Amino acid sequence: MKIFLLLLLSSHFAFSVKHSLKYITTASSGLPDFPEFVAAAVVDDNLLVYCDGNEKIIEPKHEWVKKVLEDDPQHLELYNSACFEWDPTYFKATINSLKQRFNQSRGVHILQRVTGCEWDDETGEIIGFNQYGYDGEDFISIDLKTETWIAPKQQAVITKLRWDTNKARMKYNQNFLTVIYPEWLKMYLDYGRSSLLRTELPSVSLLQKTPSSPVSCLATGFYPHRASLVWRKDGEELHEEVDHGEILPNHDGTFQMSVDLNLSSVTPEDWTRYDCVFQLSGVKEDIVTKLEKDRIRTNEVKPSNMTVLVTAAVVVLALILIGAAGFIVYKKKKAISPPSCK
Structure with a gap:
């Protein structure tokens, strides 16, 4: 899937102050030197938490993130469950299913998910997103306005039809994308205010x-x-x-x-x-x-006076050597030339 950094740009004269929370999950098959399951929590493109499902590691990347997990044990428990129980099993099963659907028996395969929300702290607008990609291409994504799933590939249509009829799944996504994730985003911004809300001039x-x-x-x-x-x-x-x-x-x-x-x-x-x-x-x-x-x-290097002098000296020396060589050849030829018939 084409995952792009969400660069929240607006015009030169007015900026909409937006913040984003993303959970980026990657599962792989056929990569012996790469973890089968890794995940990351990212706020405004700052890595907060890294999870390695193989090594059973959850690594907070900032001191204030550790403080969040200490103050909210249930939050840490959710991370543990998602990283080590629910998601690894779900993603592994999904990759196996997709390999059959795409008629693939071997090779390297990648399943990715990016889910989260974007919040405008001026207008209060919240945009939730949940999208999947398989082997570098978009596979399926949620449309909260129509409460349906979008399937850009034919192989995803069967998933779309099944998920469209699962109203409980849609309500679950809506709750996380528009309620729970925005609350977590605001909590992260509050704890990490000194770093996430700082300004540095270039x-x-x-x-x-x-x-x-x-x-x-x-x-x-x-x-x-x-x-x-x-x-x-x-x-x-x-x-x-x-x-x-x-x-x-x-x-x-x-x-x-x-x-x-x-x-x-x-x-x-x-x-x-x-x-x-x-x-x-x-x-x-x-x-x-x-x-x-x-x-x-x-990057252009301008010749200095010394460089010019050295270059001139080299040219003069070369001319002298050429002249000397020519004179020596001339003398040798004259020495061995046959006597005149006159």
């Missing part, structure tokens, strides 16, 4: 590989990921001649993003009309970086 740099390459505006080290990075000309946001990159995670839990500006049709005199603007959700002031030649970092 460092912004202008980069260019060669004088003819686009100028890249890179912002790195910001948090949260609800951010905007744009090029402007005369104060107006540009939509042409720009290439927006994705928001990517850094190893320290912060994020980075870049946007490229093609300057092939821009004269040097007009550079001062351009600037790169970064905006972070919850922060009123923008970070504005003017497009100026001395601000750009480049």
Whole structure:
């Protein structure tokens, strides 16, 4: 299944403050060096809890997560049951069933599920989701509005028909996706407020590989990921001649993003009309970086005076050696030439 990081972006001028809770479960078959069952709890793309079904390990990733589990033993018990009892058995049986349905007898097979909710803390809107993928493709997902399941593949239709008629299963999903998960999400945000609700401003740099390459505006080290990075000309946001990159995670839990500006049709005199603007959700002031030649970092290595002198010396020395070699060859030929007939 195509699992994408849920980057909660909006326009440059207004951000909808949204938070998400995801439970990502992966079961595998035919991978001897990989656990048959792993799961993770993620809030706003921050890993909170990791579960290894083979090793019987539940690993909280933050001190405040340990505090949650200590304060709420039933919460920990739910994790234990899901990681070591219910889900491993269910997912293993499901993979075996799908292998038969897809007429597969061997090979590597992956079953994934992403379930959870998204909550807008300004409007109160809650969006629940529960979707399955098999061998890298979408298999089946829930539609809470119609109270039905969506089956994009023919092999999933039999599952859809069975689950559509199971009203108890639908009510169970609705309760978790729209009531229980949002409550857990708010609890996590409250316990982890110092880290999950923090703001960190980035460092912004202008980069260019060669004088003819686009100028890249890179912002790195910001948090949260609800951010905007744009090029402007005369104060107006540009939509042409720009290439927006994705928001990517850094190893320290912060994020980075870049946007490229093609300057092939821009004269040097007009550079001062351009600037790169970064905006972070919850922060009123923008970070504005003017497009100026001395601000750009480049990979191009400009020859120093010493390099020029050394290069000239090498050329001169080469010419001397060539001349000397030619003179020696000339002398040898003259020494062995036959006497004149005159």
